[in-house]
Amino acid sequence: MKRFFGPVTMAEPKVSAAERELFGGPLRYDLGWSQHEHAALDLTMLSALRSMPSLVGATLRMAWSADRRGLIAVMISEIGQGIAAAVGLLAVNAVMHALLDGSGTPAERVHALLPALLAVAAVAVVNSALAGWSTARAGRLEPLVERIATTQYLAAAASVELEAIDDPDFRRLIDVAQQGPGSARRMIGVAVAALNSTISLVATAGVLTVLDPVLLPMLILIAAPRGWGAMRVAQERYVSVMSWIEHVRASRLIGNLLTERTAAQEVRIHAVGAFLLSRYEGMARSAESEQERLASSKAVTEWVAAALSGLAMAATYGVMFWLIMSGRMSLAVAGTAVIAVRSGSAGLGALVMNVNHLHEESLYVRDHGRFLVQAARRAIPEGGAPVPERVGRIVLDQVTYRYPDRESPALDHVSLTLPMGSVTAVVGENGSGKSTLMKVLAGLLLPQEGVLRWGAADVEGLDRAQVFDRVALLTQDFQRWPVTAAMNIRLGRPARPASSEDLRPSVDYAGAGPVVDKLPDGLQSLLARMFRGAIELSGGEWQKVGLARTHWRSTTSRADSVLIVDEPTSALDPRAEIEAFDRIRRLAAPHRAVVLVTHRMSGVRHADRIYVLHRGRLAEHGSHDELMALRGRYAAMFDAQAAQYAPSAGIPRPASPPVTDPA
Numbered sequence: 001m002k003r004f005f006g007p008v009t010m011a012e013p014k015v016s017a018a019e020r021e022l023f024g025g026p027l028r029y030d031l032g033w034s035q036h037e038h039a040a041l042d043l044t045m046l047s048a049l050r051s052m053p054s055l056v057g058a059t060l061r062m063a064w065s066a067d068r069r070g071l072i073a074v075m076i077s078e079i080g081q082g083i084a085a086a087v088g089l090l091a092v093n094a095v096m097h098a099l100l101d102g103s104g105t106p107a108e109r110v111h112a113l114l115p116a117l118l119a120v121a122a123v124a125v126v127n128s129a130l131a132g133w134s135t136a137r138a139g140r141l142e143p144l145v146e147r148i149a150t151t152q153y154l155a156a157a158a159s160v161e162l163e164a165i166d167d168p169d170f171r172r173l174i175d176v177a178q179q180g181p182g183s184a185r186r187m188i189g190v191a192v193a194a195l196n197s198t199i200s201l202v203a204t205a206g207v208l209t210v211l212d213p214v215l216l217p218m219l220i221l222i223a224a225p226r227g228w229g230a231m232r233v234a235q236e237r238y239v240s241v242m243s244w245i246e247h248v249r250a251s252r253l254i255g256n257l258l259t260e261r262t263a264a265q266e267v268r269i270h271a272v273g274a275f276l277l278s279r280y281e282g283m284a285r286s287a288e289s290e291q292e293r294l295a296s297s298k299a300v301t302e303w304v305a306a307a308l309s310g311l312a313m314a315a316t317y318g319v320m321f322w323l324i325m326s327g328r329m330s331l332a333v334a335g336t337a338v339i340a341v342r343s344g345s346a347g348l349g350a351l352v353m354n355v356n357h358l359h360e361e362s363l364y365v366r367d368h369g370r371f372l373v374q375a376a377r378r379a380i381p382e383g384g385a386p387v388p389e390r391v392g393r394i395v396l397d398q399v400t401y402r403y404p405d406r407e408s409p410a411l412d413h414v415s416l417t418l419p420m421g422s423v424t425a426v427v428g429e430n431g432s433g434k435s436t437l438m439k440v441l442a443g444l445l446l447p448q449e450g451v452l453r454w455g456a457a458d459v460e461g462l463d464r465a466q467v468f469d470r471v472a473l474l475t476q477d478f479q480r481w482p483v484t485a486a487m488n489i490r491l492g493r494p495a496r497p498a499s500s501e502d503l504r505p506s507v508d509y510a511g512a513g514p515v516v517d518k519l520p521d522g523l524q525s526l527l528a529r530m531f532r533g534a535i536e537l538s539g540g541e542w543q544k545v546g547l548a549r550t551h552w553r554s555t556t557s558r559a560d561s562v563l564i565v566d567e568p569t570s571a572l573d574p575r576a577e578i579e580a581f582d583r584i585r586r587l588a589a590p591h592r593a594v595v596l597v598t599h600r601m602s603g604v605r606h607a608d609r610i611y612v613l614h615r616g617r618l619a620e621h622g623s624h625d626e627l628m629a630l631r632g633r634y635a636a637m638f639d640a641q642a643a644q645y646a647p648s649a650g651i652p653r654p655a656s657p658p659v660t661d662p663a
């Protein structure tokens, strides 16, 4: 009994052998969907009904703003169908009376039957016309709602602070909310179906009550087991999805690794392909066994529901027989009642199913709403004081920044000054906080302690859009946009139109001329391997395009600004690197401060000021000569690199004895 009527519980997620081997256990990372673990247990008719109005309301509001007339048309046609169902039943009742109770010659009876028959036919025609109208308008509404929800989602995701993007909890919410627009779209269809079944049910119930009040509870008795069955199946499916979602994601991840371009070389050389494929198959087999279990469970549940419903139906016919025998119900009314009971029970079953669907979809629409609220809370504020045209310098004063999931700060009370017209270099070992410092300087991360000032103004009070407008950023992993070469450069300042001639100085500046000349359509060539006919550039060639973009951005503004370059030359050959550093230095102008982060010490020696970071703190600062004289960290780093290139160094020798081959 408990198997059918006890609560559907969430089993411990099954972990396949492959999952344990590859991931060290169940994948519990960044799984947005597991947010619903508890919601699954909440999937009861009552809770569904309680939360429904607000969630359906949110979707209908979207539909209202998308296509008011369409929504009204759908409502009218659905209500019309409900009324048509009631009128149809009454017409059927009239037909039954004419057939069974009528007296007179057959010709007279057919004559009496005719108006009712015509009414039944007319109602059927009106009903199908209304259904068609509703389908057409709802079909238009659905993509509109999905588009609005998707646009809301994308706009919100693009407008939040970078800190939110770095926050794993928020990232999870971004993932989950992605399901929202599709669910909102489906919700329109399901809401229309639910409205339809509600109205026709009310109409049928009304007609049944008029025929004989005792038939109404009988109708509920027939439909209840079917409703229970539908709900039970939905619950089981939902709980299964929640239990298995991590497994499914893991196997999808393995599948993707086999097709990804970045993994293609190791997949072949290390024979990772066959290894991962066998794990993928193992995981797929476990998932199939769960599908099989679910299908058998569904079959049994539906069989039990149908049997209970059949019993209730038999009881209803028994009651009707008794009513006819005792003379309390005419044969004509009984005939109509049979039809009404059948359509009513089907309608009630459909309603329960639709409400269930609505509930399932609403879980994802709710996440979408939750994401929009949180994104609005974490959005980069709009407005603020204008950034003065001339600021003279940018100052970082005792700035501390800690990433959301980290204990120790990535930047710890760091102070530095960037005068306009100067070149500042930041060096330090891996993980010392250089990139974080650049993000703070760019206004992407706000200091948690201390201040960042543009001139005399604290950046927190300034219009951030204007701050961003004054920043040019070139990082090692700068965006390789899947568009033409010209657009790749123009996207440095997309609002400004530019012809190929306008972009030529930036191409020449970056030394990208030979790269562009080699392309089949010059600057108009598509740089995206995923499209047919597109070209893929090498890492170093891409860096030249990135440098051209930065030049385009920097030279299209005359206000005081900062140019931030983070490891811009890692993929360049030694000659190109020397030229690139030279070019970057030349970008320092009276209205521009240049900040350079690099591990190549040769690139920093000509900087006006050098800051050395160590574990998030400022360890040393000064000019190259001052820091060399100090004989501290900078001098050690510089000497270590210089020694590698000294003519006497020859080929570097291993510092420790070579590892002996165990074989």
Ligand SMILES: Nc1ncnc2c1ncn2[C@@H]1O[C@H](COP(=O)(O)OP(=O)(O)OP(=O)(O)O)[C@@H](O)[C@H]1O
Residues within 6 Å of the ligand: 166, 403, 404, 405, 406, 410, 428, 429, 430, 431, 432, 433, 434, 435, 436, 437
């Ligand atoms: N998005 C992030 N979320 C959490 N921690 C981060 C994030 N980015 C960086 N960190 C941590 O902050 C510290 C400083 O990292 P940062 O990238 O600023 O160093 P870096 O000096 O630029 O390193 P590298 O020379 O290797 O590029 C590191 O301990 C790193 O693990």
